[in-house]
Amino acid sequence: MRGKAMFAWWGRAVVRVRWAVLAAAVALAVVGSTWGAGVFGELTGGGFDDPASESSQATERITAELGRQGADLVVLWSSDTATVDQPAFRDPVAGTVAALRQRPEVTSVTTWYDTQALALVATDRRATYAVLQLAGSDDDARGEAYEAVRPALDAPGLRTEVGGTIAFLREANTRTTADITRAEVLSMPVLLVLLVFIFRGLVAATTPLLVGGLAILGAFVAVRLLNLVTDVSIFAINIITLIGLGMAVDYALFVVSRFREELAAGHDTAGAIGRTIATAGRTVLVSGLTVALALASLLIFAQPFLRSMGLGGMAAVLVAMLAALTVLPALLAVLGSRIDALRVPLPWGRRARGGRPAEAAGGGAWARIARSVMARPVGYLAGVAVVLALLATPFLRITFGGFDERVLPVDAAPRVVSERIAAEFPGGTVAPIDVLVSGAPAEAARSFADRVAAVPGVTGVQVAANRGSSTLLTVSYPGEPTGDVAQDVVRELRALPSPAGAEVLVGGRPAADRDLLDGLGERLPWMALLMAGATLVLLFLAFGSVVLPVKAVLMNLLSIGASFGVVVWIFQDGNLADLIGFTPTGFIEPSNPVLMLAVLFGLATDYEVFLLSRVREEWDRTGDNTAAVAAGLQRTGRIITAAALLLIIVVAGFATGGMTYIKLIGIGMLVAIVVDATLVRALLVPATMRLLGRWNWWAPGPLARLHGRYGLREA
8 A cells, every 4th residue: 555655646746846857857868968978988898807717817917927918919911922031021011010119009019020939920921910019007098009009000012900809809899889879870760650650649659769868868877977986898888778778668658658548538637647657657667676686687797797787787777767757757747638749640540549449348459369368278378388499499509608709790800810810820829828837936837838738739838928936828729719629728727736836827818718607607596596586576566476476487587598599599500690690609608698688587577567567457456367367468468569569679770780799689689579579478478377367366464464565566
C-alpha cells in the first residue's frame, strides 16, 4: 500500500511542478551538450588489463628496474624494387630515422641498420621495420605523441605503413567512434518514422526521442562527474549511446502508450498521468533498477574497461528511468490531449488512442495467440525449446582468445603491418613474450634463457635489456599472439623454476590475454550470482511471487544462450564472414560475452517486467490466470514488439560497423532481442504460465505479508 501511495503522490507532484521539471530538463540538456560533451576529451583509453595480474606487475617492474620497454609504434618501410642495403632504400630510411631521433615525442628508435637483428628484415630483403618508443606517461599521452609525429614517419620513395600498440589503439578508437556516430545518424530518422507508425502522430512520436536525447546528455554529465573520482574508459561512451537511447525509447513508449490509453478511457490529463505513473511508472522503475543492477555486475571485474561499461550503462539507464518518471510526465501534463496532435493518416485502418474495443475485453490478435498457446502449452513449450536448443548448441564449443589487429578492417594500417610481419619476417611477431628475471646475476639469467629456449613452441630468446641484477628476455613464438601456441608458451614459462634467489615475471601481450581469461573466469560466477539475486528480489517486490522471478531468470538464460550460440556460429566458426564483412579468428574475445551477458540479461528482464506487470494487473482484477495472461499479452504484445523493433534499429548500426567486436555485440543483441520478443515472451511465457496456473503467484506466508506491506505491485 505504501508503494501505491508513494506513486500516486509522485504523479500529482509532477503535474503540480511540471514547468519547473521541464526547466530543469532544459538546463540538464544545456549542461550535457556543453560541459558533459567534454567527457570525450577526459576519459582514458584501453583498460583491458587487471592491474593486479602478473602481466601488469611485470610491466610495472620492467619499467621500474630497466626503463620502459616494448614497441609503441612499428614503422614498416618497403619497396617493390630496392633491397634494404641499397642506397635507394637505405638513404631515405636513414634520413627519416635521424629526423625522428631529434623530435621530443620520440624517446628511442631501433632499426636493422643499428642492430643488424635478422628479425627486423624481411626474408626477401625488400622491407624492414623500426621500433619506436614515444614520450608520455600513459597510452593516451603516447597517442597524442603519435598524432604529432605521424607525418614524420614517411620515408621518401618507400611505402610506409604504421602499426604497433599505440597505432592499433588509435585506429580502433577512431573507427569505433566513427561506427557509433554513423549508427546514430542512421538510426534517428528511422526511429522517428517507426514511432510515427506506432503512435500515428508526430507529437507523440517525438517524445521518446526527446527522452532518449536527454538520457544520453544526462549520462555524459554523470560519467564526467564519475571521472573526477575514478578513471573511466572512453568505451563507456559506446554503451551510453546504445543503452541510453534504447532504454529511453522503451520507457517513453510504455509511458506514452499508457497515458493515451487512460485518456481514451475518459480520464482528464491529471488523472491520466496519476494512473499512468501508478501503473506504467512502477513498471519503468522496476525495469530501470533491474537493468541498472544487471549492469552493476560488471563492477566486480578488475578490468577498467568492464567497470567503465558498467558505470556508463548504469548512468544511461538510471537517467533514462528518471527522465521517463519526471520529465516525460511533466511534458504530458503540458500537452494533455495534444499528445495526439499532428496525426498522420495511414493507409491501413483507423485506431483509437487507447486501442480497439476488443483489446479492452481481452480480445485481439495477441490475445488469440496467447489463448492458442495456452490451449496446447506442452506442444508450444517443446517446440520453442527445440528451436532455442538448436540456436544455443554452438555455444558449447566456444573458444576464448584475446583480440588483435584482425578486429580492424583488412585495409587498416596496423592490421596490414601485423600481418606482413607475421608472414614476411623471421620470428613473425610484433608481440613477444616478456620475461623479467629480477635478482639474478647476468650469468644466471643467461642460463635461465637457455632453459626458456628449450620450452616447446619457443622460436627464439633474446636479452632485450640488462641493468644490475635485472634482465629482460624477449621470447618469440610462431603464430598469432592470441593463438594456442602463444598461450601454451606462457603457461610453460610460468611453470619453470626460477633461478636461485631470483624472481621471474612473465608479461607481454600473450600473457595479458592469459591473465584476462583467468581473471574473468574467476569472477564470472559472482557476476551471475549478483544479476540473478538482484532480479529475484526486484521481481518479487514487483509481483509478490517467488515462482515468476525464478522463471524469468531461466527465460533470460534461454534467449541469451541462443544469442551466444549464433555469435559463436558466425564469429568463431566464420559462417557469413564474407556477407557481414569480418575476418574469423577461431575464437571469441572473452570480455565481449561478459558485456553482452550483463546488457542482454537486463534487456530480457525489461521485456519480462513489461509483460508481467499487465498480467499481474489483470490477475488482481479477475483472479483468472488464463484470462490474465491473454489480456496481459494483448495489452503489451504490440508495445513489446514495437520496443524490440525500435531497439533493433538502434543496434543495427553497430552490426554494420567496421570493427569486428562492434559487429559481434550488435549481431548478438539483434538475435537476443528477436528471440526474446517473439519466441520467449509471446510463446514460452504464456505456455509456462498456463502450466503453472495459480502457482505463478505463490509466495510463502511471511514473504507474501512482506510484499503486501512493501511491494511495488501495480495499482
